[in-house]
Amino acid sequence: MQTRREIYKSIKEIPREEFLAGGTGLCAGCGGLLALRLFHKALGAKTVVVNAAGCMTLVAVFPFTPFHSSWLYTAMASAPAGAQGIRDALDVLIAKGKLPADEDLKVVVVTGDGAATGIGLQATLAAIYRGLDFYYFCYDNEAFANTGFQMSPASPLGSRTATTPIGTTTRKENLFELWRAQRPPFVATVSPAYPLDLMDKVARAGRWRGPKLFISLSSCPPGWGIEPADSVEVAKLAVDTGVWPLKEAHDDEVVHTVIPHRLHPVEEYLKRQARYRHLFEPVRKADILRQLQADVDGYWQRLGAAAPVARVAQDDWSV
Ligand SMILES: Cc1ncc(C[n+]2csc(CCOP(=O)(O)OP(=O)(O)O)c2C)c(N)n1
Ligand code: SF4
Numbered sequence: 483m484q485t486r487r488e489i490y491k492s493i494k495e496i497p498r499e500e501f502l503a504g505g506t507g508l509c510a511g512c513g514g515l516l517a518l519r520l521f522h523k524a525l526g527a528k529t530v531v532v533n534a535a536g537c538m539t540l541v542a543v544f545p546f547t548p549f550h551s552s553w554l555y556t557a558m559a560s561a562p563a564g565a566q567g568i569r570d571a572l573d574v575l576i577a578k579g580k581l582p583a584d585e586d587l588k589v590v591v592v593t594g595d596g597a598a599t600g601i602g603l604q605a606t607l608a609a610i611y612r613g614l615d616f617y618y619f620c621y622d623n624e625a626f627a628n629t630g631f632q633m634s635p636a637s638p639l640g641s642r643t644a645t646t647p648i649g650t651t652t653r654k655e656n657l658f659e660l661w662r663a664q665r666p667p668f669v670a671t672v673s674p675a676y677p678l679d680l681m682d683k684v685a686r687a688g689r690w691r692g693p694k695l696f697i698s699l700s701s702c703p704p705g706w707g708i709e710p711a712d713s714v715e716v717a718k719l720a721v722d723t724g725v726w727p728l729k730e731a732h733d734d735e736v737v738h739t740v741i742p743h744r745l746h747p748v749e750e751y752l753k754r755q756a757r758y759r760h761l762f763e764p765v766r767k768a769d770i771l772r773q774l775q776a777d778v779d780g781y782w783q784r785l786g787a788a789a790p791v792a793r794v795a796q797d798d799w800s801v
Contacts, residue, residue: 486739489685490524490678497523503548507540511710513701513717514538514621517674518592521619521696524684527551530568530587534561534602536594537628538621552587559602561591562609565616588688590617595636596626598697599655610664610693617687618695620657623702631705639777640770642757643705649760649770653777657697662731666693670730670739673699675718679728679739690732699726707756719751724778738785745782748775 490496501522508515514537522529529551533539535558547553556564569589575581593602598620606618625643626632633643635655642649661669667690672680680698687694699720701713708716720726721740725748728740749771752758761767 486737487678487682490682493678496520496677496681499523499527501525501527501529501550502541503550506548507543508537509703509710511701511703511708511713512537513674513713514594514623514698515541516714517621517672517680517698517700518619520674520677520680521672521684521698522549522551524681525588525590525617525688528585528587530554530589532556532561532564532568532589532591534558534591534593534597535628536597536626537623538592538594539628558597559605561593561597561602562605562614562616562618565589565591566609566612566614569615588617589615590619592619592621594627594634595620595622595624595657595697596634598622599635599657599660603660607660607664610661610666613692615691616693617684618693620695620697621700622657622697623700623705624654625702625705627702627705631702638774640758640761640767640774642760649767658695658729658731661693661695662736665733666695667691668730668732669695671697671699671726671728673717673721673726673728674701675714675721676728676740683730683739705757707759708754712754716751716754719746719754722746723748723751724782725751727781745778748778 502519527550531549531551531553533553533555541548542553554564572586576583576586622636624637626634630644632645633650637643637650638654640649658669658671668687670683672683699717701717703710703713721728722742724745727738729736729738761770
């Protein structure tokens with residue numbers, strides 16, 4: 483593996499302090515919740531979370547909240563507007579001397595991929611355009627999970643959702659590049675299976691003012707059809723097969739922070755999840771499987787020298 487970690491270099495350096503207590507109403511094994519917990523550890527206590535409607539709505543049940551930080555709940559599309567209001571209020575209070583500068587809070591939007599790529603995209607792009615100083619954390623479970631796992635623009639090709647029972651026919655939207663096109667100071671992909679990579683990116687991103695994006699591929703046991711206990715392992719397979727590249731971009735430069743020496747076949751990842759079972763049973767859908775592998779291969783080949791060079795094993799792709 484290749485990395486360029488600067489702040490969190492070893493598991494021992496992860497703070498024991500928790501900012502998100504246990505006992506939430508979310509599913510066991512929720513990859514999004516695990517990623518959010520790590521994300522908050524890296525941000526620290528002086529944080530205010532602005533939560534777009536979605537699964538994380540269930541984290542806090544009024545009047546109780548497991549967040550040690552402040553939490554504001556908003557409608558699906560409105561989280562960036564909520565973040566703008568909080569940021570403006572903090573700035574005014576600090577400017578008037580009513581809030582000491584060292585009491586300032588980091589403003590964080592927490593949102594699912596449905597709000598990030600669909601219903602909330604317009605408000606998000608407007609916030610980036612205005613240069614809002616905020617963190618944007620998208621837990622990407624690749625569907626509208628909270629309302630029954632319907633297809634979202636982030637649902638990958640071939641995946642079964644409640645509204646695409648025979649598999650999605652479109653490719654996953656590229657939120658990383660959508661953001662990067664507007665040249666915010668920091669954009670990154672992360673994974674709950676790579677805690678050091680995740681936390682190091684969050685900590686380093688604090689060096690810049692402005693919009694900062696973190697997209698975490700977030701394994702979702704009920705939606706993906708996996709056991710809660712396998713959630714982290716499946717999230718790791720997404721990285722090890724090259725399906726979910728871990729990377730970041732500051733200005734124009736895209737850097738891959740975890741590069742598997744050898745990519746595993748994509749099928750190893752797909753076969754673990756019931757949402758892809760129809761690609762194997764009752765008849766093998768060789769054309770879609772070949773396309774999914776070709777998409778991953780093409781991505782890494784375009785990177786040239788930085789790309790992993792060979793596979794652990796190559797299945798027979800013939801029909
Ligand atoms: C404008 C609007 N449309 C629909 C809904 C119903 N709704 C609430 S949560 C949700 C799913 C959100 O999906 P996503 O953002 O991916 O988050 P996840 O559910 O996966 O956590 C939907 C459709 C809503 N709250 N607002
Ligand atoms: S449905 Fe999926 S994303 Fe939502 S709480 Fe459960 S595991 Fe997490």
